[in-house]
Amino acid sequence: MSIQRINMPQLGESVTEGTVTTWLVQVGDYIEKYDAIAEVMTDKVNAEVPSTYSGTITELIAKEGETIEVGQLMCYIEDGAEDKKVAADQVNPPKELTNGTQDDDRMKKRYSPVVMRLAQENDIDLTSVSGTGKGGRITRKDIEKLLVNTNENEKMTSHKAKEEVTTIEPNQQAEVEIDEFTPPIIRRKPLKANPGDREIPVTGLRRTIAQNMVRSKTEIPHAWMMIEVDVTNLVAYRNAEKVQFKENEGYNLSYFAFFLNAVAKALKKFPELNSCWAGDKIIQRKEINLSIAVAHGHELYVPVIKQVDEKSIKGIAKEIHELSRKARTGNLTQNDMEGGTFTVNNTGSFGSVESMGVINYPQSAILQVESIVKRPVIINDMFAARDMVNLCLSLDHRVLDGVICGAFMSHVKSILENISSETTPIY
Amino acid sequence: MAVLSYIQAVTLALKEEMERDEKVFVLGEDVGKRGGVFRATDGLYDQFGEKRVIDTPLAESAIAGVGIGAAMYGMRPVAEMQFADFIMPAINQIISEAARIRYRSNNDWNCPITIRAPYGAGVHGGLYHSQSIEAIFANQPGLKIVMPSSPYDVKGLLKSAIRDEDPVLFLEHKKAYRLLKEEVPDTDYTIPIGKAEVKREGTDVTVVTYGLCVHFAKQAAEKLAQDGISVEIVDLRTVYPIDEETIIQSVSKTGKALLVTEDNKEGSIIGEVAAIISENCLFDLDAPVKRLAAPNIPASPFAPNLEKEFLINTDKVERALRELAEF
Numbered sequence: 001m002s003i004q005r006i007n008m009p010q011l012g013e014s015v016t017e018g019t020v021t022t023w024l025v026q027v028g029d030y031i032e033k034y035d036a037i038a039e040v041m042t043d044k045v046n047a048e049v050p051s052t053y054s055g056t057i058t059e060l061i062a063k064e065g066e067t068i069e070v071g072q073l074m075c076y077i078e079d080g081a082e083d084k085k086v087a088a089d090q091v092n093p094p095k096e097l098t099n100g101t102q103d104d105d106r107m108k109k110r111y112s113p114v115v116m117r118l119a120q121e122n123d124i125d126l127t128s129v130s131g132t133g134k135g136g137r138i139t140r141k142d143i144e145k146l147l148v149n150t151n152e153n154e155k156m157t158s159h160k161a162k163e164e165v166t167t168i169e170p171n172q173q174a175e176v177e178i179d180e181f182t183p184p185i186i187r188r189k190p191l192k193a194n195p196g197d198r199e200i201p202v203t204g205l206r207r208t209i210a211q212n213m214v215r216s217k218t219e220i221p222h223a224w225m226m227i228e229v230d231v232t233n234l235v236a237y238r239n240a241e242k243v244q245f246k247e248n249e250g251y252n253l254s255y256f257a258f259f260l261n262a263v264a265k266a267l268k269k270f271p272e273l274n275s276c277w278a279g280d281k282i283i284q285r286k287e288i289n290l291s292i293a294v295a296h297g298h299e300l301y302v303p304v305i306k307q308v309d310e311k312s313i314k315g316i317a318k319e320i321h322e323l324s325r326k327a328r329t330g331n332l333t334q335n336d337m338e339g340g341t342f343t344v345n346n347t348g349s350f351g352s353v354e355s356m357g358v359i360n361y362p363q364s365a366i367l368q369v370e371s372i373v374k375r376p377v378i379i380n381d382m383f384a385a386r387d388m389v390n391l392c393l394s395l396d397h398r399v400l401d402g403v404i405c406g407a408f409m410s411h412v413k414s415i416l417e418n419i420s421s422e423t424t425p426i427y
Numbered sequence: 428m429a430v431l432s433y434i435q436a437v438t439l440a441l442k443e444e445m446e447r448d449e450k451v452f453v454l455g456e457d458v459g460k461r462g463g464v465f466r467a468t469d470g471l472y473d474q475f476g477e478k479r480v481i482d483t484p485l486a487e488s489a490i491a492g493v494g495i496g497a498a499m500y501g502m503r504p505v506a507e508m509q510f511a512d513f514i515m516p517a518i519n520q521i522i523s524e525a526a527r528i529r530y531r532s533n534n535d536w537n538c539p540i541t542i543r544a545p546y547g548a549g550v551h552g553g554l555y556h557s558q559s560i561e562a563i564f565a566n567q568p569g570l571k572i573v574m575p576s577s578p579y580d581v582k583g584l585l586k587s588a589i590r591d592e593d594p595v596l597f598l599e600h601k602k603a604y605r606l607l608k609e610e611v612p613d614t615d616y617t618i619p620i621g622k623a624e625v626k627r628e629g630t631d632v633t634v635v636t637y638g639l640c641v642h643f644a645k646q647a648a649e650k651l652a653q654d655g656i657s658v659e660i661v662d663l664r665t666v667y668p669i670d671e672e673t674i675i676q677s678v679s680k681t682g683k684a685l686l687v688t689e690d691n692k693e694g695s696i697i698g699e700v701a702a703i704i705s706e707n708c709l710f711d712l713d714a715p716v717k718r719l720a721a722p723n724i725p726a727s728p729f730a731p732n733l734e735k736e737f738l739i740n741t742d743k744v745e746r747a748l749r750e751l752a753e754f
Contacts, residue, residue, distance in 0.1 A: 112682070117711075
């Protein structure tokens with residue numbers, strides 16, 4: 001059983017509307033297919049409208065005396081058929097527009113005739129104009145806006161010169177996009193597969209990963225450092241708590257939660273690392289939202305744990321567990337992936353002891369937590385077996401320098417080496 | 428002022444012209460007692476009698492031929508082709524005789540005939556009741572082709588066509604007949620043939636179109652205005668000869684042109700418009716000139732879903748305009 005629509009039929013060539021003169025059925029009436037349901041008058045004919053279904057009339061929409069367009073709804077009928085779905089509206093779904101990706105600027109240097117002419121007439125250097133058209137194309141309107149702005153600027157500066165003020169209006173500055181070095185696009189011949197090779201089509205997600213990686217590695221000057229941390233205390237503390245925790249909470253008390261906690265604390269002290277390069281300024285983020293890398297199958301997801309500095313070890317462990325589960329089941333939402341300010345990557349989970357992370361654009365640093373391994377360490381001139389871990393940091397050298405990052409890493413180290421139930425309660 | 432439908436405006440113009448000038452008469456299939464299959468000549472037979480509202484045999488070459496002869500003799504015939512699709516047998520008469528006579532006779536003779544014909548699809552007419560035929564006639568100097576887009580324009584332009592000293596092909600969109608309604612003055616006004624009209628002023632994109640597609644363009648422009656896209660609509664009104672000046676002026680202003688027709692894309696009226704733009708507006712163009720037209724298949728299909736796919740509609744115009752605005 002399903003509700004169907006009966007629409008005003010086309011009752012003759014050139015007829016676009018009809019007036020319902022009399023309803024021949026009432027709500028609740030059962031009618032057969034092709035039975036007349038209403039008398040309709042057009043300026044060419046008077047006709048009876050046949051039902052297109054067998055079933056029970058559930059609602060009369062058009063009123064007697066009302067004129068409605070061909071194809072518009074007259075009434076609803078509940079038909080006898082079991083298998084039909086609820087009638088969809090007759091309007092075709094709009095076909096999706098194919099939009100170019102936002103970052104794509106392959107049209108930036110394609111100038112239309114009018115843009116060329118206006119640029120020549122007004123002596124505009126087109127390479128310094130940013131375009132709002134498709135693919136970054138400079139449009140006629142961009143040039144016209146620029147001309148209006150320059151005129152206003154000229155007026156303003158000449159005006160201000162009299163008042164001996166030389167600052168530029170900040171509003172107008174904000175409008176202009178920053179011109180920065182962009183790496184050249186290198187076109188290469190397509191690679192050919194040899195017989196027997198397997199060709200794997202690139203998925204949308206893979207392509208996005210590729211684009212982000214290229215962007216990060218070509219735009220951001222990466223620098224790199226590594227420290228080693230003695231986490232013997234952390235291992236002992238965690239081992240003492242983990243069974244009880246699993247029993248109480250139902251998920252693992254992971255080392256990673258402790259590392260995120262330590263990083264968040266250190267970022268609070270060194271907000272310089274919780275920032276991004278914005279061309280003419282550096283933006284320091286107030287919130288500490290940590291992106292964590294989660295691999296699933298052949299895909300890499302980077303969901304975000306928000307405001308880590310406000311969460312307990314348990315809270316962080318719970319979110320790690322939740323986000324991993326969502327990634328595995330393909331349930332991550334856009335909301336889960338947004339807003340990261342710094343990335344912590346659990347490379348130790350697959351046995352790595354040293355790695356150089358690629359910064360998660362547009363953040364300014366990424367920290368890799370490597371495997372915890374037992375190593376002989378000299379303490380007070382004696383050998384001792386200690387649980388050691390390497391922490392590797394990749395940093396955006398435009399934003400950060402070695403000194404500040406060294407201080408940050410030392411702070412992370414001291415937090416981790418002093419972990420105990422006193423300093424870092426789980427709840 | 429009364430609100431009239433597109434077809435009522437046709438009837439009113441005929442009636443007023445027949446009252447004004449007794450040389451004006453109507454001939455065609457079923458135009459008399461029946462009042463026309465679309466009711467375009469409704470009431471004229473009763474008012475003016477069988478000598479001025481003449482039912483003809485089903486022979487389009489004769490309808491055109493008789494009309495042309497009468498026109499050359501000094502009468503003002505308004506010949507009706509029941510459907511534009513049926514005009515084919517009359518092509519020889521219209522092109523070789525009516526369109527050529529002034530040139531051929533070195534200005535001794537002329538032929539002030541008006542030939543009315545309903546064209547266009549969207550009424551489930553199938554192959555023989557849906558075609559757009561304007562392009563066939565649109566390179567015949569001596570002939571004029573008028574295709575109005577609204578009831579107001581219908582009345583003013585049909586009067587001008589009847590009063591014109593040379594042959595005019597007056598093409599009425601049959602879907603517009605009962606779809607479009609507006610206030611039409613009962614005064615005796617005319618609209619000049621050969622002049623396009625800017626139906627809506629805008630700054631971002633120009634649409635050049637004619638006939639029923641003007642209606643779709645207006646609706647699309649209305650929607651786009653809500654998103655801050657400002658569309659200018661140029662209604663050609665006369666598709667041959669084309670008013671170059673209005674097109675050039677508008678496209679030079681906006682730099683972007685979408686050309687719309689219900690006709691097949693290749694060889695249509697809008698191809699000529701594109702040529703005018705590229706000859707005159709190169710240094711004002713900000714985007715490639717775009718055409719939105721029916722696919723190159725013989726005529727609108729009969730199946731409703733295919734007919735819908737074939738035809739221009741508001742959504743298609745809106746999509747094309749948006750794409751161009753974003754370019």
